[in-house]
Amino acid sequence: MPDPKDPQDLRRQRVLATIDSIPRGRVATYGGVAEEAGLPGHARYVARVLRELPPGQFLPWHRVVGAGGHIRTQGQTATRQARLLRAEGIAVKGGRVDLAGHGEPW
DNA sequence: CGTCTGACGGTAA
DNA sequence: ATTACCGCCAGAC
Numbered sequence: 001m002p003d004p005k006d007p008q009d010l011r012r013q014r015v016l017a018t019i020d021s022i023p024r025g026r027v028a029t030y031g032g033v034a035e036e037a038g039l040p041g042h043a044r045y046v047a048r049v050l051r052e053l054p055p056g057q058f059l060p061w062h063r064v065v066g067a068g069g070h071i072r073t074q075g076q077t078a079t080r081q082a083r084l085l086r087a088e089g090i091a092v093k094g095g096r097v098d099l100a101g102h103g104e105p106w
Numbered sequence: 107c108g109t110c111t112g113a114c115g116g117t118a119a
Numbered sequence: 120a121t122t123a124c125c126g127c128c129a130g131a132c
Binding site for chain 1: 120127128129130
């Protein structure tokens with residue numbers, strides 16, 4: 001286990017905790033998650049954390065989308081994300097979700 | 107240190 | 120709608 005006092009790890013934990021707090025049926029943007037985690041301007045960092053997330057983790061990673069509701073994942077991952085979103089009642093059309101109806105809970 | 111790379115965000119064409 | 124840039128920033132090398 002990584003040292004929980006390591007500031008690097010704390011930062012990541014805050015991001016993960018924020019994503020974990022996204023309710024079912026809602027989505028959040030990378031930038032929104034970053035801001036909520038106290039890291040304004042670090043949208044790319046959020047993406048990195050998710051990208052390197054070990055598979056099988058319980059985390060609603062699929063609820064994180066790009067600005068404007070765009071799905072930014074690629075290939076099979078994008079397919080899975082769309083399926084998971086639709087499974088909780090979020091429509092995905094043209095690689096995009098309706099932010100107006102399912103936007104960030106913050 | 108300098109460079110390169112992005113599951114980003116925004117703008118311009 | 121697409122493509123090309125640009126600004127940004129943590130990491131890897």
